[in-house]
Amino acid sequence: MEVFVQQLINGITLGSIYGLIAIGYTMVYGIIGMVNFAHGDVFMVSAFIALVTFLVLMQWLGLSSVAVALFIMLIVSMVLTALVNWTIERFAYRPLRGSFRLAPLISAIGMSIVLSNFVQVAQGPRNKSIPPLISGDFTVMERHGYAVTLSYKQLMVWVVTAVLLAAFWYVVSRTSLGRAQRACEQDQKMAALLGVNVDRTISITFVMGAALAAVAGTMYLLYYGVINFADGFTPGVKAFTAAVLGGIGSLPGAVIGGLLIGLVETMWSAYFSIDYKDVAAFSLLAITLIFLPQGILGRPEVEKV
C-alpha cells in the first residue's frame, strides 16, 4: 500500500511532464494533421536553454534566491524555445504545407536529427548535471517504518503544471485566439474565408506547444538534475504515445494519456521489472490502438468516400 502511494506520487510527477509535452504533439496534429517528430528534441533544447540560463544567473549574476532563479529560468526557456520552434515551423514545415502528406513528417524527422546533433556539437556529448536546487520533502504517511514522501520538487512540478494547464485551457477555450485555433482545426479553408489568419494561427500553435514543452524541459532538468543531447527522443516518443492514447487532437486527452503513461511506467518499474518499463508503455499504446483506435477521448474518424 505504501509502495503504491509512493509510486502514485512519482507517476503523477512523471506523467505531468509527459502530459505537457503531449499537448504540443496533439495541438499540432489537430491543426495540421502532422506528427511533429522534432517536438521531443524541442523539449530537450528547452532543458538546455534552462540550464544555460541557470548558469548565467548563478555564476555571472550571482543570484542567490532560488525562487527568483526558477521563475526567470522558466520564463527565459519558454520564450526562447518558442522562438526556436517558431523558426523551425517557418523554415522546415510551412513550405511543405498542403504538400504530399509524408513530406512534413520526413522534414520533421530530419529536424529532430538536426536539433539533437546541433546540441551535441554546440554543447558537447557529455551529461550535464546541476546541483539540486530544491531539497526537502513532506511525509505523507508512515507505516511499518516506510515513509511515503512527497518532495518539494514533485510538488513544484504538480503546481507549475496545474497552473500552466489552467492558463492554457483558458486561452484555448475562452479567447478569440483559441477560437481561431479550433476553427482552423475544423476547416482551414473556411476559417481563412471568415478572416482567420491561418498561417499565423498555426505559428501560434507551434509557439504554444513549444512554451509548454519548455515548461516540461525546465521541470525535467530540475527534477532529474541532468540533461543530455539524446534525452529528447524517449520522452518525445512517450509523450506522443500519450497523445495517441488520450485521443490525438484532444487536449484533456493528452494530459490523461500523459498521466496514464507516467503511472504505467512507475507502477511497472515498482512491481514487475524496471528494465521493461518502456516496453510496458509501448505495449499499452499498441493494445489501446488495436481495441480503441481513436484513443480514450478522441473522436472516431469518419471515413469519407
Next chain:
Amino acid sequence: MRALDPRPAGIALPGMILHAVKHAAIAALLAVGVFLPLIGLRTTTNIRNELTLETRWPLLFTLVALVAAASLANSLIIAPWRAHRAAHPKPPSTAAGRFGTAFSRWFSPFAIGFVTVYPMLALWLTGTGAVKWVDNFGIQILIYVMLGFGLNIVVGLAGLLDLGYAAFYAVGAYSYALTAKTFGLSFFELLPIAGLLAACWGILLGFPVLRLRGDYLAIVTLAFGEIIRLVLINWVPVTNGYAGISGIPRPTFFGIPFTASKTGFAAVFGLPFSPIYRSIFLYYIILALVLVTAFVTIRLRRLPIGRAWEALREDETACRSLGINTTNTKLTAFAIGAMFGGFAGSFFAARQGFISPESFTFLESATIVAIVVLGGMGSQIGVAIAATGMIGGTEILRELDFLKAVFGNDFDPTQYRMLLFGLAMVLIMIWKPRGLIATREPSVVLTKRKAISGALVKEGHG
C-alpha cells in the same frame, strides 16, 4: 517573417533595399535569440566537475552575420528571380523531355554495369586503399539500397507507413548470429531461414495493426521497433544485452574461409593474403541480393498481388469495395518487406562479425524511411540514388581531412555528419516534396505507356 515571400511586384529599387535590410535585421535578431543560449554560451565541466560557462561571441557573431547575409541575398536576388520566373514560365523544352526519356531508359543498365565493375575499378584506381572504397562505400551503400528496396514494398507500393523497419533488420541479424553460433550452419543455409523468420515477425506485427491507418500505423510500428530493440537490450541470456554478440561466423567461398591460414582463400588460390578478397566477395553477395530484391519487386508489381498493393496505396476504401482482401494484401506487403529486411540484416551480421542493439535504433528506421521518401515513393531508381547520396554523402564526410587545414586541427568533420544528414533531409523535402523521382509509370496500360507526375497521385493514406 516574410523574408521568404516573393517581393510584391512594382516596388522601386530603394524601397526594395530598405525592405530587404529591414528583413535582414529581423532575421539577425531572430538568429541571436535562437543561437545565443546554445552557440554563444557553452557549458563545460571544470576540474572540480562543476559546470561552468564559456563564451563564444566570435562564432555567434559569424553565424548571425551569415543569417543576415542569407536574408539579404534572398530578398534582393533570389525572390525577384523567382517572381520573374513565375511571371514568365519557360515552355517545357523538348530537349529536357528527350533527356528524361533517355535517362530513364539507359540509367538502369548503366548503373548495374557500373556497380558490377566497381570493386575492380576501385582496386585499379586506389590499389591497397580499395578496401575502404569497397567496404565503407560499396557495401555500406548497397545494404541501405537493399533496405530501401525492402521498405519500398511496404511504404512505396502498399502505402503503409512503417517507422519500425529496423526491427526486421534486427530480427534478420540476430537470427543469423544466434543460429550460426548455435548450430554452426553456413551463411547461405541460414540466409533463407533469417528471411523467413523476419517475414514471420512481419506477419506477427502486421496482424494487430491491420485496422490502423496513416499516422496511427506509423506510431505503432515505431513502438514495435522500440519494443524489439528494448527486448534485445534486456533479454541478456539470449542476446547478451548491450554487449552484443561477437565472433559471428563469416561467409565462406564454397567452404573456403577468407583467412590468412593455409586453407584460406588466398593460400588456396596462390595469392598473397589481403583483406580485399573478403570485401569484394561480400560486395558481390550484397549486390546479388540487391539485384534479386529489385527483380522480385519488379515482377511482383506485375502480379495481381502487386497491383493490389498499389491499389491499396491509392485508395483503401475503393480497394475493399472492389473485393480485394485488404487483410491479405497488407500482410503480404509486411511479410515480403520484412523478409528483405531480414536478408539485409543477416548479411549485415555476417559482414560485421559483431552486432549489438545499438545498430537497430529508431535513427536506423528513420534513415531507411527517409531514403524511400527522398527517392520518390515506389521508384526503385530513386531509392538507389537517395541511398547513394545520403549514405555515401555521410561516409564522404569521414574523408574530409583537408578541412582540418582550414578550420584548425581540433576540427572534426565527422561530428557534423548527422547534423548535415538531417539538414539534407529537410532541404530535399522542401526542394522536392515528392522525392527525387516523382513520376511513375503505370504497370497496366490501355494503349500508350505514359509516365504520370507524382503530384497527381494521392497516396500514403493507407
